[in-house]
Amino acid sequence: MTLGEKYTAFKTILIKEFLRFIRIWIQTVLPPVITTALYFVIFGNLIGSQIGDMEGYRYMDYIVPGLIMMAVITNSYANVVSSFYGSKFQRHIEEMLVSPIPNHLILSGFVAGGVARGLVVGSAVTATAFFFSDMQVHNLFVSITVVVLTSILFAIAGLINGVFAKSFDDISIIPTFVLTPLTYLGGIFYTIEMLPEFWQGVSLVNPILYMINAFRYGMLGVTDINLYVSYLIITGFIVGLYWFALTLLNRGVGIRS
Amino acid sequence: MSPKAISSPCSAHNGAGKSTAIGIIASLVNKTSGSVRVFGHDLDTDIAAAKSCLGLVPQEFNFNMFEPVVEVVVNQAGYYGIPRALAFERAEQYLKELGLWDKRRVMARNLSGGMKRRLMIARALVHRPRLLILDEPTAGVDIEIRRSMWNYLRLINEQGTTIILTTHYLEEAESLCRNIAIIDDGEIIENTNMKVLLNKLHTETFVLDLREPIEAVPPVAGYRVNRVDACTLEADISRECSLNGLFTELSKYGIEVLSMRNKSNRLEQLFLDLVDENSEHRKGAAG
Numbered sequence: 001m002t003l004g005e006k007y008t009a010f011k012t013i014l015i016k017e018f019l020r021f022i023r024i025w026i027q028t029v030l031p032p033v034i035t036t037a038l039y040f041v042i043f044g045n046l047i048g049s050q051i052g053d054m055e056g057y058r059y060m061d062y063i064v065p066g067l068i069m070m071a072v073i074t075n076s077y078a079n080v081v082s083s084f085y086g087s088k089f090q091r092h093i094e095e096m097l098v099s100p101i102p103n104h105l106i107l108s109g110f111v112a113g114g115v116a117r118g119l120v121v122g123s124a125v126t127a128t129a130f131f132f133s134d135m136q137v138h139n140l141f142v143s144i145t146v147v148v149l150t151s152i153l154f155a156i157a158g159l160i161n162g163v164f165a166k167s168f169d170d171i172s173i174i175p176t177f178v179l180t181p182l183t184y185l186g187g188i189f190y191t192i193e194m195l196p197e198f199w200q201g202v203s204l205v206n207p208i209l210y211m212i213n214a215f216r217y218g219m220l221g222v223t224d225i226n227l228y229v230s231y232l233i234i235t236g237f238i239v240g241l242y243w244f245a246l247t248l249l250n251r252g253v254g255i256r257s
Numbered sequence: 258m259s260p261k262a263i264s265s266p267c268s269a270h271n272g273a274g275k276s277t278a279i280g281i282i283a284s285l286v287n288k289t290s291g292s293v294r295v296f297g298h299d300l301d302t303d304i305a306a307a308k309s310c311l312g313l314v315p316q317e318f319n320f321n322m323f324e325p326v327v328e329v330v331v332n333q334a335g336y337y338g339i340p341r342a343l344a345f346e347r348a349e350q351y352l353k354e355l356g357l358w359d360k361r362r363v364m365a366r367n368l369s370g371g372m373k374r375r376l377m378i379a380r381a382l383v384h385r386p387r388l389l390i391l392d393e394p395t396a397g398v399d400i401e402i403r404r405s406m407w408n409y410l411r412l413i414n415e416q417g418t419t420i421i422l423t424t425h426y427l428e429e430a431e432s433l434c435r436n437i438a439i440i441d442d443g444e445i446i447e448n449t450n451m452k453v454l455l456n457k458l459h460t461e462t463f464v465l466d467l468r469e470p471i472e473a474v475p476p477v478a479g480y481r482v483n484r485v486d487a488c489t490l491e492a493d494i495s496r497e498c499s500l501n502g503l504f505t506e507l508s509k510y511g512i513e514v515l516s517m518r519n520k521s522n523r524l525e526q527l528f529l530d531l532v533d534e535n536s537e538h539r540k541g542a543a544g
Contacts, residue, residue: 001305001309001338002338004338005337005338005339006338008335008338008339008340008341009335009336009337009338011335011341012332012335012336012341013335013336015335015341016324016328016332016335019328020323023323087321090319090320090321090322091317091318091319092319092320092321094283094285094313094315094319095319095320095332095333095336095380096336097283097284097285098283098284098285098308098311098313099308099333099336099337099384100304100305100306100308100309100336100337100338101336102305252287256284256285256286256287257280257285257286257287
């Protein structure tokens with residue numbers, strides 16, 4: 001394939017993925033907006049007013065970056081895992097496998113679709129946040145790069161889950177039992193400085209902590225973690241997971257008999 | 258595989274190896290040994306070129322049921338690097354040729370079985386492959402649609418596309434194909450030109466419908482003729498004899514033949530003979 005043909009193939013997967021989640025926006029875009037709005041109302045307005053300020057910000061303003069990141073993480077992951085497993089289940093992954101698209105483009109196309117959903121939902125949640133908090137952006141570059149990189153990371157992770165999944169149960173186990181706890185314990189609602197020293201150390205093992213804090217720095221200018229360490233960890237995970245996912249596709253794991 | 262031919266691998270049993278062979282050629286199944294070359298392009302060393310030559314219509318529906326018909330075809334074109342505008346033009350062409358243009362905005366899951374099969378043919382053709390492989394394309398399709406699919410396959414073959422189709426319907430193979438391979442237990446036991454294969458048939462049985470009823474079969478020299486009922490005869494014709502000779506003999510007794518047909522498909526008989534022969538051979542080798 002020429003470079004132009006490869007670009008067309010990549011664009012085709014991206015458009016297909018984009019249309020897939022937009023076509024069912026009531027299931028994909030609307031629920032995270034409603035859920036996040038409820039978080040704003042309950043944790044931000046009702047409980048937050050009892051908590052007071054955190055690191056110099058109103059509690060409502062403090063949790064906004066974490067809630068945006070939570071929506072981005074879960075939706076990037078969910079989009080790819082459900083789409084990839086769905087394409088295996090219905091066997092239309094074969095449309096790509098019989099074509100000359102290289103595996104790295106199949107991987108990139110699915111990941112781009114996941115990033116697209118992560119960003120669309122993230123934008124919708126951000127727009128919702130305007131109604132509840134005095135939004136500000138401390139550093140636009142950091143905010144955007146952290147969101148995009150995190151979205152890429154979890155989209156790749158979703159694809160790996162999709163590769164190994166053999167049933168619909170398998171695509172909900174990781175989000176339910178791994179992703180959600182790690183996200184909630186990743187400092188969305190609190191600063192780890194509030195935790196006892198032991199639990200601060202445990203929290204540092206959670207990669208999501210680095211992403212949420214980096215994004216919080218981009219939005220508010222406060223973070224528990226060094227920004228460069230956060231970038232290093234995020235890019236390190238991306239490279240490692242991308243290599244692993246590509247190896248799986250090259251070997252045909254879960255997609256070729 | 259000579260270009261522009263229609264070939265058919267047939268097999269005795271489900272699971273004989275047709276779909277696996279197709280899966281390997283189409284890169285859907287990892288082969289354990291051997292090599293595959295499509296128009297000279299090796300699947301191991303020149304995979305993109307090999308895949309570009311190939312269009313596949315699998316046995317089971319494998320498109321996204323939740324996509325509109327036109328998108329199924331346009332996306333497939335995109336995977337081959339065909340720009341979207343051109344992909345829409347080609348989708349229109351093939352969907353019109355296959356009678357699906359009116360359904361282009363319908364979700365694929367809402368198509369009938371025959372329409373879904375035609376959609377898979379349109380999808381397989383959209384990148385204009387040199388080789389089209391169809392895995393039992395007419396299974397479960399009504400007679401009218403089957404005939405129209407046959408006509409369409411003949412048309413695209415005449416336009417230069419080589420076609421391989423697998424089928425259990427030997428009438429289909431005999432009607433469409435110039436070359437035939439017979440697979441039994443993963444092994445090709447015959448691979449030849451259709452006429453050459455049919456010439457191996459030593460005896461054919463014909464059913465003759467008579468104008469007037471007869472009480473008994475007259476002695477017909479050189480032919481084995483049985484009476485089925487008063488107006489029907491069955492005659493075994495060996496390659497050494499001719500039908501003309503039989504008619505001449507019958508007319509001597511005032512018997513007039515109104516119409517005639519093969520008792521069973523010729524290829525079917527040959528096919529069963531070959532598979533039985535192979536089975537005996539395997540038993541002999543094992544014993």
